[in-house]
Amino acid sequence: MDNLAYVKEQLLNGAGIDEDFLYQCLGILNERKLDFGDIFFEHEVVESFFLEEGIIKEGAYRISSGVGVRGLIGEKTGFAYSDVIERNAVLDACRAARSISSGHNMTPRGINITPRELKPLYVQDNPLLSMSREQKAALLMRANEVARSADSRVDQVDVSLGQVHRMMLVANTDGTLCADVKPIVQFNVSVVMKNGDRHEQGSSAMGGAFLLDELTKNDAFEKVALDAVRMASVNLEAIPAPAGSMPVVLGAGWPAVLIHEAVGHGLEGDGNFHKTSAYWDKVGQKVASEACTIVDDGTIPNRRGSQSCDDEGTVSKHNVLIENGILKGFMHDRRSAMLMGAEPTGNGRRQNYSCLTIPRMTNTYMMPGKYKKEELIASLDKGIYAVNFSGGQVDTTSGRFVFSASEAYLVENGKITAPIKGATLIGTGDQTMQKVTMVADDLEFDRGIGWCGKSGQSVRVGIGQPTVKISEITVGGSDANGASCQA
Secondary structure (H helix, E strand, O other), rough: OHHHHHHHHHHHHHOOOOHHOOOOOOOHOEEEEOOOOEEEEEEEEEEEEEOOOOEEEEEEEEEEEEEEEEEOOOOOOEEEEEEOOOHHHHHHHHHHHHOOOOEEEOOOOOOOOOOOOOOOOOOOOOOHHHHHHHHHHHHHHHHHHHHHHHOOOOEEEEEEEEEEEEEEEEEEOOEEEEEEEEEEEEEEEEEEEOOEEEEEEEEEEEEOOOOOOOHHHHHHHHHHHHHHHHHHHHHHHOOOOOOOOEEEEEOOOHHHHHHHHHHHHEEEEHHHOOOOOOOOOOOOEEEEOOOEEEEEEEOOOOOOOOOOOOOOOOOOOEEEEEEEEEEEEOOHHHHHHHHHHOOOOHHHHHHHOOOOOEEOOOOOEEEEEEEEEEHHHHOOOOEEEEEEEEEEEEOOOOOEEEEEEEEEEEEOOOEEEEEEEOOOOEEHHHHHOOOOOEEEOOOOOOOOOOOEEEEEEEOEEEEOOEEEEEEEEEEEOOOOOOOOOOO
């Protein structure tokens, strides 16, 4: 069964909502002089389990269901939502949302609802039903055993498992009708390792738009536990990080959080319409080195940030944002696209039905280059190889960022010598991207655990990159003697 038929059957039919009723609702929106209106239905089921001290101490189960209705006219937005999917509630929300406009259409415009066929990017099945609760509990217990038996210094193990099944359907005043059904799984292991008076933490995770059997294929969940132990062991041996201006090689995969935060947010349409982004007047200009091509792509199968269509009914796309260093365009929802005279790019996203749609990233990544990872490391006389980041901050207006490395190594004479701790990378997005001198051919994506917060809303995203060399960046470290290096 295709997604549209599935969502109608599972979500709308029981509430007496069919296409005739959707015509009626869209007609109510269309009686006013609106530029655009949409009706967004959503149903989400979430289940999670948490293991601490060898015991499953917490479990949670939540169902969320509702409808949001929006009307756009110029820069103004009318919005109303209901926490129940019921005919009268939908009608009331439509009347409230259209009140943003005081003008009536002199000649009512007819709407021809056209169901949109979308390429499925993941299975429809509910991940909550893909294993029994006893099997889920056994999986968490086994991960705890694997971590503790891997190293006698392991002092604490925390394991969590989350599953989500989300259905959405959106109908809008241009006649589009489409739906998406998406499973989400996330598995996390965190380890605290003790050696004398010193305690260090390591963590690892995996997830994506798939079912729970992906965790057990080739003992994937056990490898997550072992990787968390490895991270903690590395941190136990780490020496203080040097400080100063130096070359840095960023590892493949998760370090793309720097691109996401320091560059990606600045390329979202709303900030560029309001001219609060550092990139608002730079389309067609060089904003990064020629080695940089950055893409946002919501069409990658089984990825956390992917979506068959966005939350406004725009089909997901492969959007080239920066090509060989040249800024090509921005990520748009319907509103920012209309205000800037552009086309929607499939980036209209919302946390849930009670939130307004805004431009958001999906899977944002840098395209691979021509070098091997080993060549990038070998090119460093003295610098840092940063493999993972634990967090950071960015000012999207200026592009200034600070990121903390959770796994990093000192590189001397082209060789990795020692793990380091306390390293932070400090800079601005555009200046840092100008200093990308080498890009490897080993593109990797994150492990399917990414969240992005903006305007009080959180959505699931993906990031990725190959190994990348930045010729010079400010490193804040814990080594009092400091260091100053050049590529």
